Structures are given as structure tokens and as C-alpha cells.
Amino acid sequence: MAWIDTAAAVFAKQKIRSFRIVTKKVADLIFIKPAKVNTLLKIYGEVAHTGNTSITVNVEARRVDVVAATEEVMCTTTIVFVNIDEEGQPAPIAAGFKTCG
Numbered sequence: 001m002a003w004i005d006t007a008a009a010v011f012a013k014q015k016i017r018s019f020r021i022v023t024k025k026v027a028d029l030i031f032i033k034p035a036k037v038n039t040l041l042k043i044y045g046e047v048a049h050t051g052n053t054s055i056t057v058n059v060e061a062r063r064v065d066v067v068a069a070t071e072e073v074m075c076t077t078t079i080v081f082v083n084i085d086e087e088g089q090p091a092p093i094a095a096g097f098k099t100c101g
Contacts, residue, residue, distance in 0.1 A: 001026075003041070003043065003061075004029070004043060004061055004075070004077065004079075005023055005079065007043040008057045008081075009023065009079075011045035011057060012079075012081045015050075015055060016093045017094065018083050018093070020084045020091070022082055022084055022088075023080075023081055024054065024081060024082045025080040026077055026078075026079050027077050027078040029075055029076075030075055030076050030077065031074070032074060032075060032076070033063065033074045034074075035061075035074050040064040041062065041063055041064065041074065042071060043061045043062075044059070044060045044061075044062065045058065045059050045060075050093060051093075052092055052093065053083050053092055053093060054080055054081060054090075055080070055081050056078060056080050057080075058076070059076065059077050059078065059079055060073055061074045061075045061076075062074055
């Protein structure tokens, strides 16, 4: 689960161009398929919503079969991040980065 939060945070930081974000909420983490030790995972993100100080990211983790060149959804969740200032208080997201996708 930590990998999912970290990957989603990196994605969110890139989208709003800010290094200062914190995780506010992780929605239900829904496991669809199991992943075993040494399973190769790819984690994908999509902006669901951008507010004044927050960004919501839909996340999907997929297990990858490199031999068959296939991917299967392993789990999904939605994570909300809040942009913060130097004092740790919510800070506005720059207007130019309030877009979905």
C-alpha cells in the first residue's frame, strides 16, 4: 500500500508542479487479484478532480506478465492529496495546473 501512495504522490506532484503535498485520504483499497512476492507491478494514475488546494487521483495497480506481455488489474483506489505551504498549511494550487488529465 505504501508503494501505491508513493507512486500516486509523485504523479500528483508532477500534475500540480509542487513538492509540498500530503496525503489526506485513501479511499477503499479494493484488491481484485493477488500479487505474490517478485510480481512485477505497474501503478497508473489519473486526475479525477483538482480543487483549490487539493488533487484527487484515481489509482490502479496492475501485475505484469512480461513473458505474455499482459497486465491485469490487481487493485484500485482513490487518493486525495493537499498542497501545503512551508508551515504545513493548505496552499492554493496554481491556476494553470487545475486541469484534469
